[in-house]
Amino acid sequence: MTAYIGRRLLSAIPTLILISMVVFGILALAPGDPLSQFAANPDIPPEVRENIRHQFGLDQPIPIRYVKWAAAFARGDWGYSFASRFSVSRLILQRLPTDFWVVGFAYLVAVLLAIPIGVLSAVKQYSVFDQVATTCAFIGFSLPTFFTGILFIIIFSVRLHWLPFIFNVQATNPAVILKQAVMPVAVLALFQSAGLMRFVRSSMLDNVGQDYVRTARAKGVSERRVIVRHVLRNGLIPVVTLLALGLPAVFTGAVITEQIFRVPGIGSLLIASIQNSDTPVVMAITFVYAILVVLFNLVADVIYGLLDPRIKYG
């Protein structure tokens, strides 16, 4: 197994380098630049514009810019944002806790909702509960987050005045902290649990029809033990790998939800930086995301190998 992990890690390195080159190339070649805010305002003379471009390093050819960026990144220097001159690592670290609190917590809620409902749906296949849960899953899955988000805002903030809809990271009152998290977490959890629930259900159904279940029942094991100790454990293996693959997305945040509720997470930072052509920030976020995806892919494979004794990695 260790040899396998080692091989995977080694092959990950050229993959990551290639990813970084592609992303950097796209960003550098894309139209738009950090100075677009000034265009309709004729006050900036060309010499000053050139100076600013020079300070940002935008006047150098793309391969040189890439090499400089890569060398700095390897040293741990992620550069400085063009827009705010904050160091990029500090910007990201500032927003990470918010992301974990909202997006991470929503992911947790989605998992805690999806697994029991999925299991029950599979066990009581085609019952009323199953039909209702499946319908809700389809609805939750089909409604985009920008729609449910705005719907929640109109119902809970504008009409009922129960919840605030603008996220304040520096709130100190615990009641406010909880209230402002309810809607974004609900919107995200709804969307994610829908898909997950269906997957849990189908995975469980795969296992419920197996011979060993029939054997366990014939042995007189209680239905509850059969489901929880045998079927669930086998059924959850693919689910766990799916969860591991979905974890990196927590890092990039939920872009749309963050825009709607003004949650200052990494997703909104990414979008704002793309719109402002703030290359260092976009590179840092996408590259870290790429690293996490590659890493968690490996983690998912390893977990699968550990949980399922039939799988052997040579």
Place this chain on the structure above:
Amino acid sequence: MRHDGVDRIVAEMVHSRLSRRELIARLTALGLSAGGIAAALSAAAPRPARAAAPGRRGGSGPLRLLYWQAPTIVNPHLSEGTKDYHASRVCLEPLLTVNAAGVFTPVLAAQVPSRANGGLSPDGRSVTYKLKPGVKWADGRPFSADDVVFTFKFITNKETGATTYGTYINVDKVEALDPNTVKVTFKAATPAWYVPFVGEQGQILPRHALDPYVGNNARNAPFNLKSFGTGPYKIESFRPGDQIVYSINEFYRDPAKPAFSQVTIKGGGDAASAARAVLETGEYDYAWNLQVEWPVLQHMAQGGKGVIFTERGSGVEQIYLNMTDPNKEVDGQRSSVKAPHPFLTDLKVRQAMSLAIDRETIATQLYGQEGDATANVLTTPANLASKNTKIVHDIAKANQLLDEAGYQRGPDGVRQKGGVKLQVTYVTSVNSLRQKEQEIVKAGWTQIGIAATLQSIDAGVFFSSSPGNNDTYAHFYRDAEMFTSTFTSPFPNQYMARFYSGDPAKDLSQKQNNWSGLDICRWVSKEFNQLFEQAQAELDPKKADALWIKMNDIVVNQGVSLPLIDRKFVSARASSLDVGQNMSPFDSETRNIADWGRRA
């Protein structure tokens, strides 16, 4: 459109005999539309509840502002946009501020300089400011003329890359005659003594905080992330792109101000939800720059929690016409000055295009109270708005002009002459209101036989300045483009420079100058150039005004740019918030935040 019935009903509400809901019900019964009701209500609103009694410092609790474009840097001279100016203006102050009518008020200066008090030199080459004595920075150090001199040094050092550089380009030197007197000397006699150190581009920086950071090092200064000034607040915490929290500046010169103990500026999201936060849920007290379609805003304001208010002078939305041919490539560039446009160089065609645009419909249906139809390119300050032009929408006359010019309609309805079809590509930025404007303009042009192809480009690309990108407004590789040019100073120099071609190699936008020339239409008019150069040195205000008005008339009559809408600033505030006359085209909306308070 008010009759006695409406007046009486509104009066009853104001005197609290009617609730707002009953009022709306009664006005609807009278047959008023939603627009009429909103108009009646907003006219009733300013009847003074007592303005906030002069309070004690910090007595009004926290103030929350919502800027849907989040501030990212708080050093105004390195900033990327208006939102950053507003954020820094809470802490930093210029020498003078100025409102939409062009009236100056002293801020850090003791008085407005004039010929009478000796502040302005008769030869127009210098202005001397006397500074208010006893002003302190937020860290307790004294403010003096040295800080003004330093601010100039910081901005004009080319390596600093200050984005306010253009405002100081005519200044020769700035000297501190004594700790409370500053003399600004210009390179040549100029009427524009009020451009440097005034308004949001004139915020004074503290020398002791930034002295080591002039030049290349400027962007690394810790001041950029936690600025402080002579203003009523200082920055407590700053999260770029998200939120700024300000606390009171203990050394602020008026001990009874500011009224609010803490100010928060939150950013991000979009304009519509910002309006919602103030007008419908009351979570925030102030939302800036609500570029939302008027019917939507009006609907939100019916809640009664907040008030929408506007101010003139945000800029003029206009259609620029290309004098060069965007479809021919010469010397490696399109829209080359060597390739004149096949039909837009014909004055009659341009005039016909202007006559065919229904400006009133655009103004009333799309902009509502957010803008007025205008026939002038130059509208702000009001003394520069020409009275010699008129808004005309005359399809018959436009058709007649084109007939006279020899353009006959083909079988598809599109006019042509000598094989040249009147087909234009008409581009603007991606924005739902702008796309609707385009449709209205296109409908008008179709009626006179001009076929228009509508295009829209993402704003970040359209307004960028990179030379390699063919889609920028400066490249102007289309026949017509539309956007708003903004007013940054009561001296309209930079604004009207859009039509100046005194030095064609530098002024006409082309490959040779990396498309940095301001004259994007590539229009050359000796008459305009002469007047422009005269206005640079004309010291008599009446004669100067006449010159600018004449320049405006030339541009409008020549149809180089077709002005559409004189846009207004639109913001929303909580009904209980008193912001005074805070809006100005030439300064930030937070300029008088020391005076804000809650109505009783």
